[in-house]
Amino acid sequence: MKAEKNFPLVRCAGVAKRYRKGSLWVTPLESLDLEVPRGEFLALMGPSGSGKTTLLNLVSGIDSPSEGRIDIGDIAVHELSRRKLAAWRARHVGYIFQLYHLIPVLSAYENVELPLLPDGQSKRDRRERVEAALSLVGLADRMHHFPRELSGGQEQRVAIARALVADPELLVADEPTGDLDRESADSVLALLRNLAEEQQKTIIMVTHDPKAAAAADRLLHLEKGRLLEDQHVK
Amino acid sequence: MSSKGLINLIPLAGKQLLRHRVRTLLTLLGIGAGIFLFTLVESMQGAVSAVTGAQASEATLVVFRENRYCPSTSRLPEYYAEEIAQIDGVREVIPIQITVNNCGASLDVVTFRGVPPELLHRYAPEIEVLEGSLSTWQKTDDGALVGKNLADRRGLKTGDSFAAAGVRVRINGIIESPNAQDNNVAYVHLPFLQQASQRGLGEVTQFNVRVEDPAMLDRVAEQIDDRFRSGESPTFTQPESAFFARAAQELIELTRFTRWIGLGAVIAVLGLVANAVLLVVRGRVRENAVLQTLGYPDRAIAWLVLLEGLILGLVGGLLGAGCAWLFLHFSHLSFGNEGQIMAITARLDLVLRGMGIALILGGVASLYPAWVSVRRPIVESLRS
Ligand SMILES: Nc1ncnc2c1ncn2[C@@H]1O[C@H](COP(=O)(O)OP(=O)(O)OP(=O)(O)O)[C@@H](O)[C@H]1O
Ligand SMILES: [Mg+2]
Numbered sequence: 001m002k003a004e005k006n007f008p009l010v011r012c013a014g015v016a017k018r019y020r021k022g023s024l025w026v027t028p029l030e031s032l033d034l035e036v037p038r039g040e041f042l043a044l045m046g047p048s049g050s051g052k053t054t055l056l057n058l059v060s061g062i063d064s065p066s067e068g069r070i071d072i073g074d075i076a077v078h079e080l081s082r083r084k085l086a087a088w089r090a091r092h093v094g095y096i097f098q099l100y101h102l103i104p105v106l107s108a109y110e111n112v113e114l115p116l117l118p119d120g121q122s123k124r125d126r127r128e129r130v131e132a133a134l135s136l137v138g139l140a141d142r143m144h145h146f147p148r149e150l151s152g153g154q155e156q157r158v159a160i161a162r163a164l165v166a167d168p169e170l171l172v173a174d175e176p177t178g179d180l181d182r183e184s185a186d187s188v189l190a191l192l193r194n195l196a197e198e199q200q201k202t203i204i205m206v207t208h209d210p211k212a213a214a215a216a217d218r219l220l221h222l223e224k225g226r227l228l229e230d231q232h233v234k
Numbered sequence: 235m236s237s238k239g240l241i242n243l244i245p246l247a248g249k250q251l252l253r254h255r256v257r258t259l260l261t262l263l264g265i266g267a268g269i270f271l272f273t274l275v276e277s278m279q280g281a282v283s284a285v286t287g288a289q290a291s292e293a294t295l296v297v298f299r300e301n302r303y304c305p306s307t308s309r310l311p312e313y314y315a316e317e318i319a320q321i322d323g324v325r326e327v328i329p330i331q332i333t334v335n336n337c338g339a340s341l342d343v344v345t346f347r348g349v350p351p352e353l354l355h356r357y358a359p360e361i362e363v364l365e366g367s368l369s370t371w372q373k374t375d376d377g378a379l380v381g382k383n384l385a386d387r388r389g390l391k392t393g394d395s396f397a398a399a400g401v402r403v404r405i406n407g408i409i410e411s412p413n414a415q416d417n418n419v420a421y422v423h424l425p426f427l428q429q430a431s432q433r434g435l436g437e438v439t440q441f442n443v444r445v446e447d448p449a450m451l452d453r454v455a456e457q458i459d460d461r462f463r464s465g466e467s468p469t470f471t472q473p474e475s476a477f478f479a480r481a482a483q484e485l486i487e488l489t490r491f492t493r494w495i496g497l498g499a500v501i502a503v504l505g506l507v508a509n510a511v512l513l514v515v516r517g518r519v520r521e522n523a524v525l526q527t528l529g530y531p532d533r534a535i536a537w538l539v540l541l542e543g544l545i546l547g548l549v550g551g552l553l554g555a556g557c558a559w560l561f562l563h564f565s566h567l568s569f570g571n572e573g574q575i576m577a578i579t580a581r582l583d584l585v586l587r588g589m590g591i592a593l594i595l596g597g598v599a600s601l602y603p604a605w606v607s608v609r610r611p612i613v614e615s616l617r618s
Contacts, residue, residue, distance in 0.1 A: 062527050062612040083531060090529025101524040105253045106246075115528040117246065120238030162528070 009169060009202045010036035010059060015068035016225075017054050028054040030225040031068070038169070041196035041203045043213040046222035052206040055222065056172045059204060060093045061085045072170060090115060094163025096173035100155045102147040102162075108134065109143040112161045133161040136199075137191060153184025160191060164201075171195065173205040177212050189215040235533050243534060247541035250514070258546070261510040265550025265592060266557065268503035273558035273588035274578075275496030278489045281569075281578045285414050286479040286486060293325075293448045294413075295455050296477040297441040300468040303481060305332035305439045305573040310467050312424075312436045321457050323450040324443055328357040331424055332439040333431045334573040335399035339485060343570025344384065344398035345419040348427030348438075354379075357444065361416055366392035366407025375426050378403035381417040382410045383577040387566035401430045415478070418568060418575035442474070478574050485571040500595065503550070507599035511543045515603045522607055523615035536604040540597060543604075547596020548589070555588030 017029040028051035036042050044052050057063040058070060061077050062085075070077045072092065080088060089095075102111045112133055116126045134140050137157040147155055156176060163171055173192065177185035193215050195201040205216060213219045221228040251258050297318065299308035315329045331348035351372040354361070364382065371377040380390050385408045390396060395404045403422055411417055428435050445454045455471040462469045472480065479486060515522075522535050562580035569576045 057613050060527070062616070086526065086529055086531040088529075089527065093529075095527045097524070101521070103521065105249050114246075114525065117242040118235045118239040118530055118534040120236035120242060166529070 007038075008035040009038045009073055010034065010204070011069075011071045012055075012059070013069050015055075015058060015065045015070060017051070017058060017063070018066045028225055029058070029065075032225070032227060034220075034227060036202055036204060038202055039196060039200045040218060041193060041216045042205065043216035043219045044204065044206045044222060045208065045210075045213055045219060050222040051225045052222050053174055056095075056174050056204060056206060059170075060095050060172045061089050062095070090119065091166055092168045092170060094160075094166070094168045094171045096156070096159055096163050096171060096176045098175040098178045100147075100152075100159040100179075102155055102158060104147050107144050107146055108139060108150065108158045108161075111147070111158055112165050114162060115166050129165050129167075130161075133165040134158075136164060136195075137161045151184065152180050153187055156180060156184070156188050157191060160188070160195075164195070169200075169202055171201050171203045173203065175206055175208065177207065177209060185209070185212065235531055235537075239534065240537055243538055244541060247538050248545060250518075250538070251542055251545060254514075257510065257513070261506060261546055262550045262553060264506045265503050265546060265596075266553035268499040268506070269551050269554025269588050269592045270558045270561075271499040271554075272496045272503075272591065273555045273584060274562070275492045275499070276584045276587060277558070277562055277578050277581060278492055279496075280581055280584055281576045282486050282489050285482075285574075285576050286475050291448055292473055292475060293445050293451065294474040295443040295445065295451065295458070295471050296474050297443060297458055297469050297471045298439075298477065300459075300470040303572055304337045305334055306337060308439050309433075309437055310440065310469065312438050314462065314467075314469075315441060317461060318441055318443060318458055321454060321461065323445050323447065323454045325446045326357045326444040328353050328442050329424065329438040330440050330442055331427045331431070331433065331437075332573055333399050333401060333427055334570075336570065337572055339569070339571045341567070341569060342387070343418075343568070343573070343575050344388075345570070345573050345575060346378075346399065346401055346403075346427055346431075347419045347421050348424040349421060351423050354421060357442070358411065358413070358416070360413065361409050361411045364408045364410050366405070368407065371406035371421075374404060374406055375423055376403050377406040377422070379407045379409045379421040380405055381419050381421075382408055383417040383566060383568060383575075383579070384420060387568060399431070401427065414577065415474075415575065418570075418577050443471075482571045482574040482576065485569055485574075485576065489569070489576075500591065503547075503592065503595050504599050507543050507546055507550075507596050508602065510546065511539060511600045511603040512606065514542060515539055515607045518607075519610070519615045519618050523612050523618075526612045527616070532608040535608050539604040539607045540600045543596040543600025544593060545596070547592045547594070547599075550596070551589040551592020554592065555585045558588065559585045 012032055012034040015029060015032045019026045046052050058065050065078050075088060109130055112130045113126055116129060134143055137160050139154060139157055142150060142154060177188050180188060189212055192203055196203050207213050299310055302308040312329050315327045318324060318327045328349055333346040335344045355368060371379050390405055392405050392407055395402060425435060445451055451473055458471045459469050525535060559580045562578060567578040
């Protein structure tokens with residue numbers, strides 16, 4: 001694994017995505033090339049409708065490209081069947097949503113445990129992982145609280161713990177601070193920064209907030225389905 | 235996904251059901267009502283087949299007056315008993331005088347069977363005396379041995395006295411028999427009943443005949459009827475189950491008809507569960523897509539939906555079938571018609587069947603919703 005250290009974790013080559021809308025075709029992404037090295041924290045910006053979410057969906061394997069190839073590590077993700085993709089996602093990607101999407105009837109602990117359930121792990125193994133993930137996001141003491149008892153920032157951190165619990169190398173986050181006040185946003189960004197630095201997670205984050213983008217190692221702009229700029233912010 | 239994974243998801247499905255408490259409760263109530271009805275109907279059908287189903291081992295004939303259907307109009311001379319006893323293949327004959335408090339269809343029929351007291355045990359050794367004693371009864375002119383169902387229904391105990399159809403008796407014992415009819419009647423002394431019912435000595439309602447070999451049933455019946463055809467009181471002889479089926483024909487037809495109610499209840503439960511689970515799935519499109527994003531395979535999502543239907547079915551079935559059991563157990567329901575009685579008892583096998591059906595219905599009703607939950611692309615559901 002050490003030898004691969006400099007080999008990019010995410011490689012997109014000639015990726016296009018087209019959707020059918022009635023008789024029209026929408027093309028959110030067109031011949032896109034992207035490489036993200038391991039351990040990099042990448043920010044993606046761009047106007048609404050420029051295809052940012054679409055790109056995250058392709059990289060995280062919840063959607064498949066119309067053209068091109070996507071390799072994550074040594075897996076050709078674009079070739080996987082729906083079923084294999086699900087199994088791959090469970091181990092290799094954590095997805096963080098703008099609106100957290102926690103299940104309201106489950107406690108923080110149970111929400112974080114969700115990704116581990118279908119795997120058939122023992123309760124004890126699950127407990128270890130869930131507690132580790134919650135400690136990592138600084139919410140070990142809020143384990144038994146329900147989402148309605150948590151602030152937005154705390155909910156997002158629970159969602160991050162949920163994304164982390166299976167220990168994936170890749171995290172994708174779609175406007176993770178979009179719904180948070182400045183203070184909570186900063187603490188979430190600091191957490192992501194920390195995950196990249198200390199845990200060597202590779203993170204791709206979509207954001208509209210230049211201040212959030214500044215927390216990343218690199219910033220890319222998407223415009224009409226193409227990557228425009230490539231600048232290192234750090 | 236491993237089988238352990240499938241099990242891990244069960245508590246999640248349960249918690250999801252608690253999310254809409256009122257909706258879940260109403261659904262359970264509906265399922266419970268449907269399964270309650272279904273179990274009652276099945277119990278009634280079960281009672282009919284218990285009394286009319288001819289078994290290969292059936293060896294009892296009932297000799298009745300030709301063209302008569304009600305016990306009060308069937309009159310036969312008691313001395314026929316000796317003549318019947320001489321027919322080839324007859325093992326035992328017992329003359330029976332029947333007095334009924336209500337000859338029509340009723341929920342509370344009391345039937346007295348007057349028999350020669352010294353003959354009862356020889357004729358029907360399978361009758362078991364649960365409390366009291368046979369010998370006391372044999373010595374008590376106005377004594378009665380009361381069948382278990384009748385005793386339960388009327389709350390009768392040994393030592394009580396009770397009256398029905400103008401006949402007052404003292405209870406010497408409670409009996410139980412594998413023969414369903416015995417459990418619904420009171421056995422009294424024949425001469426006592428003949429006098430009490432102002433029929434007069436020497437006259438009875440019917441003869442019950444046990445043949446030596448079930449295979450001889452039809453031949454013996456024919457011989458009995460042939461023997462009395464030209465007499466003043468011609469007879470009509472049938473196997474006991476067929477006799478019951480004829481005497482209680484309307485009752486049986488009515489009961490058979492309730493099958494449709496049972497079917498209706500089943501369909502209603504199916505629709506109810508399907509609707510409830512479909513509502514759940516429709517309201518959880520985005521949440522399921524989130525689970526899929528977390529790596530849940532389609533099977534896990536569909537299984538979660540199926541589980542909710544199964545849990546609804548199981549709990550609703552438990553509720554409905556359990557209530558049906560309690561209801562039947564404590565109400566001692568029995569239908570009587572023309573002196574024939576059909577007791578509807580709480581049978582554990584039918585209660586279990588009700589629960590099983592509820593579980594199956596819960597599963598079947600969630601198949602379509604389960605498919606709905608996984609048919610759309612994840613990204614589309616996430617955007618909804
Ligand atoms: N499943 C889909 N079906 C049809 N059209 C889609 C689908 N997903 C995305 N699109 C279209 O693709 C384009 C890009 O969408 P996408 O969500 O990727 O934009 P975005 O950059 O994330 O925008 P925003 O900043 O508003 O979130 C839009 O025009 C959108 O309508
Ligand atoms: Mg978007």
